[in-house]
Amino acid sequence: MDDEEARTRLLDAAEELFYRHGIQAVGMDRIRTGSGVPLKRLYRIFPAKESLVTAYLERRDRRWTADLREAVTGAPEPVLAVFDWLAAWFSEPDFRGCAFLNAHGELGAAAPPVVHTHKAALHALLAELAPAPGLADQLLILAEGATTVAALNPGPEPAHRAREIAEVLLRAHRPS
Template sequence: MDDEEARTRLLDAAEELFYRHGIQAVGMDRIRAASGVPLKRLYRLYPAKESLVTAYLERRDRRWTAGLRASVATSAQPPVLAVFDWLAQWFSEPDFRGCAFLNAYGELGAAAPEVVRVHKAELHALLAELVPAGAPPALADQLLVLVEGATTVAALSPGPEPARRAREVAKLLLSK
């Protein structure tokens, strides 16, 4: 196994375990066991748990954002509403456990990796790109609150309904 394969295996294991059980509840030995990567190589690639957490969140950010962008780009719905349609699908996935970035912040607080803040800033920027021309500047802020609120509600009660309800509010905001 080369370093690239080892990284992939480690990140796959970290993503599954951190997202399902929480960052603090999962030790490096558990990730090593789940990935099949020797402990010496794990620590050579990720010298501290914090570096593995950051790499996991950075990869998740790229995948999550790319998935959202692709869905919006191919949707027949207005772009802002397509965001909530995508969220409804995500919230319905069997392994949905809420927002990995908010979960990380909830566990680690101010010690959470910077990628948590970067992810939220990127989400805000994406929403700002999608609002119709001439919309009030605050609309992207309001949409971010809807997205985050729906995600939090769905973490407690998985399924598409929180996204559907947030979509209805977004429709009202767009009609103003």
């Protein structure tokens, strides 16, 4: 196995374990076991747990953001497509809430900067889609609130409710 394959296996194991059990609950030995990568190589690729956590979140951010962007591109009502995409995500069997909010909740100020850049990127996407200035702030609160509610009670319902509110906001901001 070359270093690229080892890195991928480590990130796959980290993502599954950190997302399911929490960052602080999972040690590097458990990542080693889950990935099948020897501990010496693990530490050569990721010298500290913090570097692995950052790489896991950066990779998740790229994939999550690309998936969401793809879902809204070309949608007849892109803002509402965000909430439709969230409903599908919340319905996935392994849904455990937002990995970035979970990381911030566990690590607080020690959370990697990608936590904040992820949220800023979501806000920027909503600002691109919103038909009026300032609407992105409200849409972000709806999306984040729905995600938090769904983390406690998985399923599409929080996204459906948030979508209904987004429809009201969109109607209020459309020219008459």
